[in-house]
Every structure is written in structure tokens, then in C-alpha cells.
Amino acid sequence: xxxxxxxxxxxxxxxxxxxxxxxxxxxxxxxxxxxxxxxxxxxxxxxxxxxxxxxxxxxxxxxxxxxxxxxxxxxxxxxxxxxxxxxxxxxxxxxxxxxxxxxxxxxxxxxxxxxxxxxxxxxxxxxxxxxxxxxxxxxxxxxxxxxxxxxxxxxxxxxxxxxxxxxxxxxxxxxxxxxxxxxxxxxxxxxxxxxxxxxxxxxxxxxxxxxxxxxxxxxxxxxxxxxxxxxxxxxxxxxxxxxxx
Amino acid sequence: xxxxxxxxxxxxxxxxxxxxxxxxxxxxxxxxxxxxxxxxxxxxxxxxxxxxxxxxxxxxxxxxxxxxxxxxxxxxxxxxxxxxxxxxxxxxxxxxxxxxxxxxxxxxxxxxxxxxxxxxxxxxxxxxxxxxxxxxxxxxxxxxxxxxxxxxxxxxxxxxxxxxxxxxxxxxxxxxxxxxxxxxxxxxxxxxxxxxxxxxxxxxxxxxxxxxxxxxxxxxxxxxxxxxxxxxx
Numbered sequence: 507x508x509x510x511x512x513x514x515x516x517x518x519x520x521x522x523x524x525x526x527x528x529x530x531x532x533x534x535x536x537x538x539x540x541x542x543x544x545x546x547x548x549x550x551x552x553x554x555x556x557x558x559x560x561x562x563x564x565x566x567x568x569x570x571x572x573x574x575x576x577x578x579x580x581x582x583x584x585x586x587x588x589x590x591x592x593x594x595x596x597x598x599x600x601x602x603x604x605x606x607x608x609x610x611x612x613x614x615x616x617x618x619x620x621x622x623x624x625x626x627x628x629x630x631x632x633x634x635x636x637x638x639x640x641x642x643x644x645x646x647x648x649x650x651x652x653x654x655x656x657x658x659x660x661x662x663x664x665x666x667x668x669x670x671x672x673x674x675x676x677x678x679x680x681x682x683x684x685x686x687x688x689x690x691x692x693x694x695x696x697x698x699x700x701x702x703x704x705x706x707x708x709x710x711x712x713x714x715x716x717x718x719x720x721x722x723x724x725x726x727x728x729x730x731x732x733x734x735x736x737x738x739x740x741x742x743x744x745x746x747x748x749x750x751x
Numbered sequence: 752x753x754x755x756x757x758x759x760x761x762x763x764x765x766x767x768x769x770x771x772x773x774x775x776x777x778x779x780x781x782x783x784x785x786x787x788x789x790x791x792x793x794x795x796x797x798x799x800x801x802x803x804x805x806x807x808x809x810x811x812x813x814x815x816x817x818x819x820x821x822x823x824x825x826x827x828x829x830x831x832x833x834x835x836x837x838x839x840x841x842x843x844x845x846x847x848x849x850x851x852x853x854x855x856x857x858x859x860x861x862x863x864x865x866x867x868x869x870x871x872x873x874x875x876x877x878x879x880x881x882x883x884x885x886x887x888x889x890x891x892x893x894x895x896x897x898x899x900x901x902x903x904x905x906x907x908x909x910x911x912x913x914x915x916x917x918x919x920x921x922x923x924x925x926x927x928x929x930x931x932x933x934x935x936x937x938x939x940x941x942x943x944x945x946x947x948x949x950x951x952x953x954x955x956x957x958x959x960x961x962x963x964x965x966x967x968x969x970x971x972x973x974x975x976x977x978x979x980x981x982x983x984x
Contacts, residue, residue, distance in 0.1 A: 516835060589964035591925035593936055594957055601949040605754050680819070687821035691929065698823055705831065713832035720820040720828060727819035 542695035562629025587627035676734035773938030792867030
């Protein structure tokens, strides 16, 4: 029993290490040094999803095209990226960006590029599913009223499809937020690497440190996931009414 | 761009073997983890639909926490931080094993179990409720009804999503390199470090991952065509 009490008290005695270094977990050495920690993770995720949205939209629409020379490259891109681990994509960018660009590329930039390329393949699939979910009659009616294919897409299909895709985009953003932790492998100082720095420096309380950052990730991701579930519910209600089923 | 390709070097001497070894570790890691994850996921789902409040909360809490934290952080937690949580006899047993590999299996299976539990739950929800009620009425206990009536049907429905979870698991197993498990990505890194021919090394390992996922996707399509009579894609 005594052993159990000592063990149980021990679980709560080391949280001081986390508390003392909490600012490092949140923003890194900023403002004295470079930005890091959670702020860096969020910045990478936001830039990543923004870039991935536009590229994913383009690739998704290419994939839907009836012209082979547009849809095949998109298909190959999507299948290759989705069959490869993100870690591999990060290494590709880390080792080959300097060779291709002819200059050294900062780790943060090559990590963000990898995130954009990786995530846009998944966004493309969301876009494809979203467009296919719009009833065919919409396209036929729009084309019948004299709009061109591009006009139909821009003014009729996409406004509806994109709105329905919002929950999926939020989920993809959650995945990306978790995925930013992989940037640590090429020494980008985001939340996970900040935690490792603290552990290496103090050599104390690994359980508390990693549990603390897990909680930080969890709070962000869980709030967003709950938000997207709520959106999904309210949208399915709207759709059920509009389809008259 | 003054990069000279040297494909022969990558397959010469021991490097070719390293890739094969890495691939085999990746397969062992994912194979072992998927089996454990299936058991744990089934347990979580059974808890989730059991209507016993504490069990439901435990299961929901587990699923939400493991799905909403990064796998790398979980791997680090198990590798560096789980020490105070584990009982003494388990630690002794664990340290006699290959500790990196064992940690990788634990982290990957506990992570994947949360995703499998969600798939399984939606599979079970798609089975009419009357099935459970009928089997309870014929005198089966809750666990018997689950084991003989509900789960066999649910597993059949969710085989395609389960296979794609396995595919995710294979890709996720690359993260085990962060704690030094010598799987495929780790070996590609090693070859790159020894030869300075990263392009070739990463091409070979990427192709290995791609062919694995291609094989798995083919399996899903075959299953959909044969068993579910659904035209895939």
C-alpha cells in the first residue's frame, strides 16, 4: 500500500518542470530567439492547409475532367502521395529542394512545402467526392440554360460543393495539425521538438513533458473535431430538407 | 543541378540487403500491430456499446484522446515517459525484449485501435437493432450475442475500411524510426548517410511503400467486387 502511495504521489510531483518551461512549449525562445513551440506548429498547419486547399482544388477538378491528359496526371499524383508515408515526403523535400533550387532551403520552408504537397492529394479527394455528391441535374440544368462548363463549375457546382466540404476540410486541418509534429525529424522547432529540447536539457520528467504536449495537441484537435461534427449535423439537416426526402 | 545518379551503388554490397531488412521489419511491425489493434479495438467497441456508463466513458475518452494527438508524441511518451506507469514485472520483461521494436508495436497498436474501434462501431450501428434484441430474447447473454451474432456480420461489412486502416498503419510505422526501429524509412536514411545518394535511396524505399499500398488497394477492390457486389471507384 505504501509503495502504491509513493508511486501515486510521484505521478504528480514533477509537473514543475513542465510549468517552468511552459513558455518554451508555447512560443519557443521568442522574442529573444527564433519562434518555436505550439505557435510554430499552428503557423505551419495554417499555411499548409491554405496552400493545400488551392492545389487540392485544382488537382481535384483535373481528376474529374473527361480529358485524359488532365485526369491522368492528377490520378497519378493522388495515388503516389496517398501511398507514401508523410515522413518520406518530408525527406524528399529536405534532401532535394537544395539540389533543385541550387541554394540551401530553410527546414521550415521545405517542411511546409512537403505538408502542402502531401495534404493537397487528400484535399483533391475531398473535392472530387464533394463535386460528385451534387446531383447531376444541377449540371444539366446549368448547361441547358447556356452556361459553359467552366461557368457551371464556378457559379453553380462549386459554391454548393465547397459548402458541403467544410466539415471534411476541418478534419483535414486537424490531421495536418497532428502531422506538423513530423517536421521535428528535420529539426524544425515545433511543439514536439520543443518538448524534446526540454527533456534533453533537464533530463527530468519525460512522462509529464510528453503528456503535457499531448494535451496541448488534444485540446486544439478535439475542439476542431467537435466543431466539424456540429457543422456536419446541421448541414445534413439542411440537406435532408432541400432534397425533400 | 550537378547530381550524378548511381543506381548500381544502391543495390551493391550490403545496401540492397538493408532495404530488404527494413521492409521486413516494417512488415513485422505492422503485422503484429494490426493483430493487437484488432483485439484492442474490438474490446473498445464492445465497451462503447455496452451501456455501462463507466465503460462507455473510458472507451470514448480513450478513442478521442488517441485519435486527437500526434502519433510521434505517443511514441515518445511510450518510449521516454511510460516508465513510472508500468508495473515492475512488466518492465523487467520488456527490457529483455528489443525495447525499440516493442515500444513501436505498443504505440502503433494502441493508436490504430482507436481508429479501428470507430470503424467497427459504424459497422455495428449499420446492423439492425432487432438482431441484438432477437438474440437477447433467445437467451444469449450480451457478450454471446456480440460474439456470435453482431460482430461476425459487422466485421464482414467493415473489411474494406479495415484494410485501409492497415494501409495507414504500414505508412504510420515509418514513424518508429524516430526511436531507432530499423524499418524501411530508417534504412533509407542509413543508406543515404553512407552513400550520399539520397535520391536513389529514397526512390527505392518510396517504390517499396507504393507497391505495398498498391497491393493492398488491389485487395480492397477485389473484395468489393467479389463479396459486396459493389463497383469500386
